[in-house]
Amino acid sequence: MPEPTVILTPSALNRVLTRMAHEIAEKNEEGSQVVLVGIPRGGTALAARLSKLLEAIWQHPVPAGSLDVSMHRDDLGSHVAPVVHGTSLPCDVDGRTVVLVDDVFFSGRTVRAALDALHDFGRPRKIQLAVLVDRGHRELPIKPDFVGKNLPTSRQERVDVRFKEEHGEDAVHLHRLGAP
């Protein structure tokens, strides 16, 4: 396999996350109502990271958790069963502003599943979407509110987001799979 292209270095990733946190803070005046919900796997570490940055901005704790979407996917039965991750929501989502967080935004089907999964836990007042990398190829009418980096890709490419907490390093790489 050819060497991956570096899309974001550790310092660039940090700057992107800081900007995203400020955009979230700008759009949500009532910070105390915001809860960050990551979609496993990549979104969980990202939500925790954004929560720390927002804590520094708002000067109060910002709850972060994770939401399993595997049971709500629309391709179950046509694929090998996906890994089921646990859901851990740090608080009741009823009436709050939920910011769904994912690392790579692609077809939009994962976010569609997340909206359904979240609905089983309550009725948030608002749901927003934050993604680190938007790689295009949307298949559903879903649009993110906060984007770290727009990255036009081909379907033969794979975006690999790595976080210190999980992989020991901060980086975003682009892999080319097979022939172009």
Next chain:
Amino acid sequence: MSWNRKHLLDIQSLDVSEIETILDTARAFKAVGERAIKKVPALRGKTVVNLFIEPSTRTRISFELAALRLTADVINFTAEASSLKKGESLKDTAQNLEALNADIFIIRHSATGAPHFLSRFLRGSVINAGDGAHEHPTQALLDTFTIREHKGRFQGLNVTILGDILYSRVARSNIWALLKLGAHVTLCGPSTLVPRVFEEMGCRVVYDVDAAIENADVINLLRIQHERQRKTMFPSINEYTSLFGLSKARFARTKPDVLIMHPGPINRGVEINSEVADCERSVILEQVTNGLAVRMAVLFLVNGGKGPQELAH
């Protein structure tokens, strides 16, 4: 995590990572059962057939509720009220149900290998819910799930299975699962029901109940199955109770953190003392709760078992 099977026919053919995949998946499904909304759409539009040729209430209800919680449609087929009584063969019955576009068949049958037989010609998935005295894989999975929740490990754990081993598919499936996961398995009961041949599987066979339970971390009690036994296996129920029943006196000599398990239905005062069955070391009702989670996990996994494919975002 690895699961790429279309059927769950037995524990014997599973490897450790497949067993662990089911247990890990079951943990997530247990959490679903604790929510206000206990239903997920994972099997939406699928049809599940409960094909229970041998009578069963608790396993059938558990599978039925598991399928309903996954949003599947469920048909219950019992031998008493069926075309089998009119002379139809099992194969024809199953193929007739498949002609209605059923996707998953859960079968219980008194004949060993019935699920394996169906899996050879049905297009859908087959799950073994107990075949003869052969295997009852989901029972072993819910038992190991319960043990893992309490003990956190299997390596070096002493598990004693007490009672009717010879006629027990629960015992066979448990033995396979526990040995694969690294536990030490001791079998105990009347010698007519616990033949030495089980030593060849890698179990310890003991006929003195006190020796069998003194170092046990887990004691799994099996019901004496009146309906399966010929009268010659042991002289009387009372004798069984006095020689092998888990009395209060015997329970008092077990490890303080021992786990008391039973697949149910329990016969109070026969294989287990009534107070012991209700004591805080008994996890008999937890097993029922966990059974639902394990069966949801199995239905979820076999539904996707068609071939390895990378999942896109």
